[in-house]
Amino acid sequence: MKVLILYYSRYSTCKQYAIWISEQVNATIFDIEAFTPALIEDYSLVIIGSPVYRGVHKGERFVKKQKKLFKDKEVIFFDCGLTPYTSTTYKSHHMVGTLKEKDLSFIHKAYINTYRYFNKNCIYTGNLSIDKIHTTPLVKEIKQYQIKEKKYQ
Numbered sequence: 121m122k123v124l125i126l127y128y129s130r131y132s133t134c135k136q137y138a139i140w141i142s143e144q145v146n147a148t149i150f151d152i153e154a155f156t157p158a159l160i161e162d163y164s165l166v167i168i169g170s171p172v173y174r175g176v177h178k179g180e181r182f183v184k185k186q187k188k189l190f191k192d193k194e195v196i197f198f199d200c201g202l203t204p205y206t207s208t209t210y211k212s213h214h215m216v217g218t219l220k221e222k223d224l225s226f227i228h229k230a231y232i233n234t235y236r237y238f239n240k241n242c243i244y245t246g247n248l249s250i251d252k253i254h255t256t257p258l259v260k261e262i263k264q265y266q267i268k269e270k271k272y273q
Contacts, residue, residue, distance in 0.1 A: 121269035123147035124163035133200040134169040145262045169198045172205040215254040
């Protein structure tokens with residue numbers, strides 16, 4: 121089973137997670153901004169990582185717009201951020217995002233502070249940093265797909 125990881129990463133967090141995941145499951149990775157339809161033809165499992173802004177996972181919106189391309193693919197999302205994103209259509213995994221307020225744009229700082237004030241589920245308590253350990257559940261799931269695929273070949 122060939123695995124493709126597409127990611128969108130404004131502050132490099134999702135990119136780093138994509139790299140760590142690809143190293144563990146021998147996957148190909150691409151920035152979602154460089155996507156072309158021919159890219160996914162040879163892959164049966166597509167992992168898509170994106171931060172979540174205002175409740176929107178950019179990767180899921182991308183897949184919904186390209187529905188025909190992904191109809192015969194197994195798709196799993198991962199998100200990087202303050203709170204987990206729950207897809208109603210696809211499997212998804214949450215990974216703690218990096219958050220260094222000094223690096224954020226003014227708009228993102230304002231959004232984070234407003235979100236933190238109104239959302240009791242927000243895990244943000246200061247600067248956050250990423251860790252490869254957060255990839256474990258997703259890597260385990262990908263490896264299960266790879267084993268299952270080998271069985272039926």
